[in-house]
Every structure is written in structure tokens, then in C-alpha cells.
Amino acid sequence: MIVNVLFFAQAAEFTGCQWHEIELSTPATVADCRRALAGTFPQLAGELPSYLIAVNCDYAGDDADLRHGDEVAVIPPVGGG
Amino acid sequence: MIVNVLFFAQAAEFTGCQWHEIELSTPATVADCRRALAGTFPQLAGELPSYLIAVNCDYAGDDADLRHGDEVAVIPPVGGG
Amino acid sequence: MAGLRHSELDEQRCFAAVRSPECGAMVVFAGTARRHTGGREAVRLRFFAYEPMALREMEAIEREAIERFRLAACAIEHRLGDVLVGETAIVVAVSSPHRAAALEGAAWIMNELKRRVPIWKQEIAPDGAAIWVPNQLQTQGAAPSC
Amino acid sequence: MAGLRHSELDEQRCFAAVRSPECGAMVVFAGTARRHTGGREAVRLRFFAYEPMALREMEAIEREAIERFRLAACAIEHRLGDVLVGETAIVVAVSSPHRAAALEGAAWIMNELKRRVPIWKQEIAPDGAAIWVPNQLQTQGAAPSC
Numbered sequence: 335m336i337v338n339v340l341f342f343a344q345a346a347e348f349t350g351c352q353w354h355e356i357e358l359s360t361p362a363t364v365a366d367c368r369r370a371l372a373g374t375f376p377q378l379a380g381e382l383p384s385y386l387i388a389v390n391c392d393y394a395g396d397d398a399d400l401r402h403g404d405e406v407a408v409i410p411p412v413g414g415g
Numbered sequence: 416m417i418v419n420v421l422f423f424a425q426a427a428e429f430t431g432c433q434w435h436e437i438e439l440s441t442p443a444t445v446a447d448c449r450r451a452l453a454g455t456f457p458q459l460a461g462e463l464p465s466y467l468i469a470v471n472c473d474y475a476g477d478d479a480d481l482r483h484g485d486e487v488a489v490i491p492p493v494g495g496g
Numbered sequence: 497m498a499g500l501r502h503s504e505l506d507e508q509r510c511f512a513a514v515r516s517p518e519c520g521a522m523v524v525f526a527g528t529a530r531r532h533t534g535g536r537e538a539v540r541l542r543f544f545a546y547e548p549m550a551l552r553e554m555e556a557i558e559r560e561a562i563e564r565f566r567l568a569a570c571a572i573e574h575r576l577g578d579v580l581v582g583e584t585a586i587v588v589a590v591s592s593p594h595r596a597a598a599l600e601g602a603a604w605i606m607n608e609l610k611r612r613v614p615i616w617k618q619e620i621a622p623d624g625a626a627i628w629v630p631n632q633l634q635t636q637g638a639a640p641s642c
Numbered sequence: 643m644a645g646l647r648h649s650e651l652d653e654q655r656c657f658a659a660v661r662s663p664e665c666g667a668m669v670v671f672a673g674t675a676r677r678h679t680g681g682r683e684a685v686r687l688r689f690f691a692y693e694p695m696a697l698r699e700m701e702a703i704e705r706e707a708i709e710r711f712r713l714a715a716c717a718i719e720h721r722l723g724d725v726l727v728g729e730t731a732i733v734v735a736v737s738s739p740h741r742a743a744a745l746e747g748a749a750w751i752m753n754e755l756k757r758r759v760p761i762w763k764q765e766i767a768p769d770g771a772a773i774w775v776p777n778q779l780q781t782q783g784a785a786p787s788c
Binding site for chain 3: 653654657661662663664665666667668669670671672673674675676677678679727728730739741742744745748749752
């Protein structure tokens with residue numbers, strides 16, 4: 335399956351891009367996606383465990399299932415308000 | 416001494432006037448003024464103990480001294496805000 | 497900045513009065529005339545004040561709030577006379593470097609104002625009957641200190 | 643009413659959005675860009691959002707606040723892009739029959755917003771350097787629930 339991963343704020347600075355398509359073997363969870371991201375973007379790997387993940391605009395835990403076509407967002411600590 | 420007493424809200428309805436000059440023998444305190452008011456305005460006497468008194472725009476306790484010419488205000492429970 | 501006004505209050509003016517580049521937080525509280533209170537219906541409120549003392553107390557509350565909550569600025573305006581349902585009777589604006597102080601400061605100011613500023617309120621019913629409505633005080637020791 | 647805007651926010655519009663004849667209290671909180679934070683000086687802030695998710699979270703916070711504090715109405719607007727020192731970055735407006743609920747509701751909304759809405763802030767220093775500044779969260783269990 336392929337998921338589209340969006341990077342924001344510091345995460346985008348570590349990866350050098352705002353989005354990237356990641357291929358995962360089915361079935362896959364958020365944890366699998368985190369591992370794939372750490373492998374693809376070594377500069378992101380150090381901070382990634384402290385970042386949250388959202389799937390299709392909802393925060394998602396590491397054991398959440400992913401499906402082909404999901405929009406996965408890497409969310410560094412937020413600073414709104 | 417003479418003090419000028421101002422009545423507000425329900426107090427003015429009980430007295431039928433917005434202000435009244437009261438003559439007190441010197442020295443006099445707020446408590447003396449309360450007694451004189453209760454005598455002059457029997458309709459006010461029942462509620463007067465629950466009303467606050469201000470002297471020259473400051474809240475004043477019953478033992479506060481009065482001087483000739485003071486402005487004494489009878490303050491029913493407030494309702495601002 | 498404390499004021500008593502016989503015309504409509506302007507929340508935006510109060511915001512402008514407390515805005516500052518050193519502040520991260522502004523809070524404006526507006527108390528508006530409600531149609532229903534308890535089981536009663538009102539078409540308007542009518543406010544009366546012992547004006548010189550009310551202004552003195554409002555200014556004292558501002559000074560105390562600025563010190564107690566380390567506010568940058570503070571503005572209180574109260575309307576007098578007739579206030580139609582939905583219109584604003586009181587505006588309290590504060591600014592502070594931090595939001596908790598601004599929110600707590602605004603709450604404290606409203607409590608003090610309802611406790612000790614000599615302003616009185618009548619509710620006017622649809623049939624024209626007027627009743628005096630004192631504030632229900634939320635804290636112990638509610639009477640002003642003498 | 644939740645909104646993300648790239649132009650100046652208008653506190654008065656937010657007041658108007660929540661005003662109601664059944665309400666006795668309106669609170670508008672405005673978060674403004676501060677010149678100094680800690681030891682740093684900023685000339686402006688710059689906000690970025692994951693826009694569709696930020697709007698969803700803001701709308702969820704509004705619904706939760708209305709239920710939790712029995713608010714009559716609620717409006718949140720956040721500005722994106724460059725915000726000069728002194729300008730408003732966030733406005734939260736609430737209305738309620740009672741002032742305690744309005745003030746507590748506004749405080750709760752700001753905490754939730756700073757905790758979970760995917761918006762990020764850069765402080766821009768006088769020399770043009772930009773640093774990411776995450777919120778300092780005030781409660782335990784600060785990470786959004788998954």
C-alpha cells in the first residue's frame with residue numbers, strides 16, 4: 335500500500351520536503367509507517383518519536399491501522415494560540 | 416452638626432426623597448446617624464441595618480466619626496455589572 | 497480607565513484602550529442584558545449609580561487588579577439608564593503578558609465590581625413593572641470592607 | 643464558527659457572532675504577538691497550519707466547550723502567516739447566560755487550542771532569524787489523546 339505523508343514545521347525542515355509517498359507492506363500500522371519514515375529520512379529519526387501522527391486529520395496511536403491512500407501527517411509540538 | 420444623607424434605589428423609595436439633611440449632636444458616628452435616620456424615616460428602619468453606609472464616597476463602619484458637612488450615602492445591596 | 501456612560505458601550509474601544517506590544521493576552525468581558533432571569537422576563541434593564549463613588553470604586557478596583565494580577569492595563573465601562581435586552585451594560589478589558597492572569601484578572605474585577613460598586617439595577621417587565629435586582633454574591637465576606 | 647484567516651482579525655466581529663438576548667455574559671480572549679518572550683525579542687510571528695485538520699480540531703473544541711460549559715455560542719479565529727508585534731493572532735469569543743461559565747469556557751478553549759490544534763509558530767528576530775516556538779503546556783497528559 336502507499337500512504338501520503340505530510341511534514342510540517344520542524345519536520346519539514348528535517349526532511350527537506352512537505353510531503354512524501356511511502357510504500358508499506360499490507361497490513362500496516364502507524365508504527366510501521368514511523369519505522370519506514372525513520373529509514374527514509376535519517377535526519378528526522380531522532381525527533382520523530384516525540385512527534386504525533388494524524389491519519390486523515392485525526393490524531394492516531396501507533397497501533398492504528400493504515401489503508402492504501404491514507405493521508406498521514408507528522409505533527410511536531412504545536413504552537414498555535 | 417449637619418450631615419447630608421443621600422438615598423439610592425430602594426432606600427429612596429422608602430424615604431420618598433433622594434437626600435435629606437440630618438442634625439446630629441457632636442460628636443457623632445455612623446451609628447448615631449443610622450439611629451437618627453430610623454427615627455426620621457420609619458419606613459426605612461426595617462431594611463436600614465442591612466444597608467451599607469458611605470461617608471464622602473468611602474464605605475464606613477458604624478464606629479466611623481462624622482463631621483459637619485459630611486456626605487453620607489445609604490447604600491442598599493448593589494446590582495451593577 | 498473607568499467610565500460611566502449613558503449611551504451604548506463599545507467593546508472595540510475597550511480593546512484598543514488596553515492593547516500593547518508587550519502583552520500577549522487581552523480579555524474583554526461584556527455583561528449584556530438578558531431576557532430571562534430565574535422565571536422572570538425582562539424587556540430592558542435600568543441602571544442607577546452614585547456616580548462619584550462608583551467611579552472611585554471602579555478606579556480602585558482597576559488599581560488593585562493591576563497590582564494583584566500584574567496586568568499591563570485595565571479598562572472598565574458601565575452603562576447607566578435604560579439598557580435593552582441584548583445590549584451591553586458592562587465592559588471590562590484587561591491586558592497582560594500571560595493569558596491566565598488576564599482571564600483571572602477579568603473574573604476578579606467582575607466579582608469586585610458586583611460586590612462593591614454603588615450601582616443599582618431595575619428589571620423592567622413586559623407590563624412595565626420595575627423590580628430592584630441586587631447581585632447574588634458568590635463569595636463569603638461579600639460586604640465591602642469598611 | 644471556526645476560521646483560519648490570512649488577514650487581520652476583528653474582535654468586534656467575534657463579539658457579534660456570539661451575542662444573544664438569552665445571554666448575560668460574553669468573553670472575548672485575544673492573543674496578541676508579544677515583543678518579548680523570555681529573553682528574546684521578536685518583530686513578528688509567523689503561523690503555519692495543517693489547515694483542514696486545524697479547522698476540524700477547532701470545530702471539535704467548540705462543540706466540546708459548548709457542551710462542557712453550557713455555552714450559548716462560541717467562535718474561534720486564528721490568523722496564519724505574518725503577525726506583527728501588537729497584532730492579534732487568535733480570538734476566542736464565547737457567550738453564556740452566566741459569567742463564570744463564559745470565563746472558564748474561554749480559558750478551557752485556549753488550553754485545548756494550544757494543546758492540540760496543528761498550528762505552528764515561528765518567532766522572527768530583528769535580524770531576520772526565525773525559530774520554531776512550541777507551546778508550553780500547562781497540564782499533565784498534555785499530548786492529544788489518540
